[in-house]
Amino acid sequence: MGSVFGDRFKISVFGESHGPAIGVVLDGLPPGIRIDFDRIEAEMARRRAKSRAYSTKRHEKDKVEILSGLYNGFTTGTPLCGIIRNEDTRPVDYREMERLLRPGHADYSGYIRYKGYNDIRGSGHFSGRLTAPIVFAGAIASQILETQQIYIGSHIASIYDRKDTGFDKANITKEQLLALREMELPVIDQSIADEYIDVIENARKNLNSVGGIIETAIIGLPAGIGSPIFDNVEAKLSQALFSVPAVKGVEFGEGFNITTMYGSEANDSFYTDGTVIRTRSNNNGGINGGITNGMPVTLRVAIKPTSSISLEQETVDIKSWENTTIRIKGRHDTCIVPRAVPVVEAACAVAVLDLIICQFGLESLSGGEL
Numbered sequence: 588m589g590s591v592f593g594d595r596f597k598i599s600v601f602g603e604s605h606g607p608a609i610g611v612v613l614d615g616l617p618p619g620i621r622i623d624f625d626r627i628e629a630e631m632a633r634r635r636a637k638s639r640a641y642s643t644k645r646h647e648k649d650k651v652e653i654l655s656g657l658y659n660g661f662t663t664g665t666p667l668c669g670i671i672r673n674e675d676t677r678p679v680d681y682r683e684m685e686r687l688l689r690p691g692h693a694d695y696s697g698y699i700r701y702k703g704y705n706d707i708r709g710s711g712h713f714s715g716r717l718t719a720p721i722v723f724a725g726a727i728a729s730q731i732l733e734t735q736q737i738y739i740g741s742h743i744a745s746i747y748d749r750k751d752t753g754f755d756k757a758n759i760t761k762e763q764l765l766a767l768r769e770m771e772l773p774v775i776d777q778s779i780a781d782e783y784i785d786v787i788e789n790a791r792k793n794l795n796s797v798g799g800i801i802e803t804a805i806i807g808l809p810a811g812i813g814s815p816i817f818d819n820v821e822a823k824l825s826q827a828l829f830s831v832p833a834v835k836g837v838e839f840g841e842g843f844n845i846t847t848m849y850g851s852e853a854n855d856s857f858y859t860d861g862t863v864i865r866t867r868s869n870n871n872g873g874i875n876g877g878i879t880n881g882m883p884v885t886l887r888v889a890i891k892p893t894s895s896i897s898l899e900q901e902t903v904d905i906k907s908w909e910n911t912t913i914r915i916k917g918r919h920d921t922c923i924v925p926r927a928v929p930v931v932e933a934a935c936a937v938a939v940l941d942l943i944i945c946q947f948g949l950e951s952l953s954g955g956e957l
Contacts, residue, residue, distance in 0.1 A: 590712070592826065592827060592830060592937065592938075592941075593615065593937065593941040594941055594945050595615050595941060595944040595945045596613070596614075596615040596616070596728075596937070596940050596941040596944045597612075597613070597614045597615055597941075598611050598612065598613050598614075598720075598721070598724045598937055599611065599612045599614070600717055600720050600721065601720075602670075602671075602673075602712070602717065602720070603706045603712050603714070603716075604673070604706075604712075604714035604716040604717070605673060605706075606673060606706065607672070607673060608670045608671060608672045608673055609670070609671050609673065609716060609717055609719060609720055610668065610669055610670035610671060610720050611668075611669055611720035611721070611723060611724050612666050612667070612668045613656070613666065613667040613668075613669075613724055613727065614666045614667075615941075615944060615949075616656065616662045616664060616667055616727070616731075617662065617664060617731070617944075617949040617952045618661070618662055618663055618664030619661055619662065619664075620661060620662040620727075620730070620731055620952075621660055621661050622657060622660060622661070622662065622727065622730065623730055626726060626729075626730060627651060627723060627726045627727070630722050630723075630725070630726040630729075630929055630933070631649045631650075631651065631719065631722055631723065631726070632649075633722075633768075633926075633928065633929040634649070634718065634719060634722045634926050634929045634930060635649055635926075648672075648674060649671055649719050650671065650672070651669045651670070651671055651723050652669065652670050652671070652672070653667065653668070653669050654668040654669070654670060655667060655668045656668060664949075667727070669720065669723050669724075671719050671720065671723070673716075683913075683916075684707040685707055685906075686904050686905055686906045686907075687902050687903075687904060687905070687911065687913045688902045688903055688905055688913075689894065689895065689902070689913065689915055690894065690900045690901075690902060690913075691891075691894030691895075692713070692894050692895070693713040693832075694707065694905075695903075695905070697713055698905060713832060714832070715831075715832050715833065715923065717832075718831060718832070718927075718930040718933075721830065721831070721930060721933050721934060721937070722929050722930055722933045723933075724933065724937055725929075725930075725932060725933020725934065725935075725936040725937055726933065726936075728933070728936035728937050728939070728940040729932070729933070729936040731940060731952055732807075732936060732939060732940060732943075734952070735807065735943075735952070736761075736807045737805065737806070737807035737808055737939065738761050738764050738765070738805075738806050738807055739764065739803065739804070739805050739806075739932045739935050739936055739939075740763070740764025740765065740767045740768055740773075740803070740804055740932065741767065741773060741801050741802060741803040741804070741928050741931060741932055742754070742767050742773045742774050742775050742801075742802055743772060743773060743774055743783065743799060743800075743801060743802075743924055743925065743928065744799070744800040744801060744802040744887060745799050745800045746783045746786055746787065746797055746798075746799035746922060746924055747786045747790070747797040747798070747799065748786075749779060749782045749783055749786055750779070751774045751775055751776050751779045752775045752776040752779075753775070753802060754775070754802055754804055754883075754885060756804075756840065756868070756869035756870070756872070756882075756883060756885045757865075757866065757867065757868055757869040757882065757883070759804045759806050759883045759885075760806075761806065761807075764804060764806065771925065772784070772925055773928055783799075787921050787922040788921075790892075790921050790922065791921040794896060794897035794898045795892075795896050795898060795921075796892040796893035796894075796895075796896050796919075796920075796921050796922060797892050797921065797922050797924075798833070798889070798890045798891045798892040798893075798922070798923075798924060799890055799922065799924040800887050800888065800889055800890070801887070801888045801890060801924065801927060801928055801931050802885065802886070802887045802888075803885070803886050803887075803888065803931055803932060803935060804883045804884070804885050805873075805883065805884040805885075805935060805939060806883045806884075808873070808879045808881070808884055808939070809879065809881060810864075810878075810879055810880050810881035811878060811879065812878065812879040812942055812943065812946055813874070813877050813878040813879055813942060813946075814877060814878065815876050815877045815878070816877065818877075818945075819874075819876075819877020819878070820874050820877055820878065820879055820884065820942065821839055821874060821877060822877070823938045823941065823942055824837070824884075824886065824934075824935060824938045824939075825837045826938070827934040827935065827937055827938035828886075828888055828931065828934050828935070828938075830934060831888075831927065831930050831931065831934060833890045833891050833893075833923055833927060834888055834889065834890060834891075834931075835889045835890070835891045836888070836889035837886060837887070837888055837889070838886065838887050839871070839872035839874060839884075839885065839886045839887075840869060840870050840871045840872025840873070840874070840885055840886075841853070841870045841871075841872070842872075842887060845870055845871075848870070852870075853870050853871075854870075855867065855868045855869055855870055855871055855882070856868070863881070864881065865881065865882060866880065866882055869882045869883060869885065872884055872885045872886060873885060886935075888927075888931050890923065890924050890927050892922075893919055893920055893921060893922065893923055895915045895917060895919040896915060896919075897914060897915060898914070899912050899913070899914050900912065900913055900914075900915075
């Protein structure tokens with residue numbers, strides 16, 4: 588099933604961008620978990636379009652209605668279903684999409700895959716709008732993980748050719764991650780935020796778009812989670828992260844940069860203070876052999892430039908099979924990287940919770956340490 592993720596903790600995303608509603612079913616939640624609705628609203632607000640010139644003019648409230656799986660504020664352990672009504676739709680903007688293929692979008696591949704029956708309004712089920720239910724699922728997963736002192740946070744590592752200071756991969760604190768969560772543009776070097784805004788605004792004025800990189804850290808995971816070969820931690824996280832429509836690359840630790848190091852530089856030397864074993868560096872991103880080693884799990888996610896741009900582009904009329912051009916209409920973000928940050932974190936939270944439940948069972952989340 589293409590819209591279902593997870594082994595023991597499963598999420599199933601449904602709906603279309605300009606349909607009546609979108610939503611998600613969470614199956615495999617432990618019973619008795621109190622849900623913090625303020626936390627859910629805070630996460631949904633992080634993803635919501637901001638009042639910026641470069642943000643989409645589509646403004647959805649993204650209020651989640653829970654239909655099942657919750658009683659008196661606690662999870663029941665049965666499937667939890669949440670829906671989000673689409674209220675600010677404008678399908679008229681997409682009428683010519685029935686004929687003209689938008690470069691960078693899934694119009695052609697979706698047309699072939701679903702034999703022309705795919706919903707083309709705002710990309711339908713392929714839309715970034717479907718990341719809202721993922722954020723909701725991730726907000727619940729994060730609440731459960733934080734009872735185990737597992738925290739997830741991110742900063743915008745780059746937008747176009749501007750770059751932020753990276754995490755000190757061996758020394759990442761809960762306080763640092765929580766502070767980033769409160770920022771509209773989460774960055775480590777505060778001076779780079781204005782440069783990011785300038786780059787995005789320049790792209791907007793030129794009817795273009797820009798992408799960037801999000802660096803994420805997961806702290807508090809004990810050593811020993813995961814399995815070698817197919818069910819490894821990198822594979823599970825990557826599968827969840829590539830569910831985000833704009834993601835085009837994922838790397839762990841130093842990633843591709845590790846190829847420029849000697850083995851003596853790339854290896855993370857072990858040491859102990861008598862109570863715990865750690866590594867002095869964290870080039871491997873907290874994972875060895877597909878299994879966590881107790882260090883922060885760090886990863887970087889490449890977000891492509893928004894596909895919908897106002898510049899004229901070459902395309903094909905799928906009805907007549909004639910070459911033509913297109914100027915994309917509608918309401919779109921010049922850069923989706925800032926709004927993608929909570930989506931990336933949510934995908935990580937869902938994947939990590941599934942890993943933990945697969946390895947330790949639901950009982951492990953009823954209290955105590957893993």
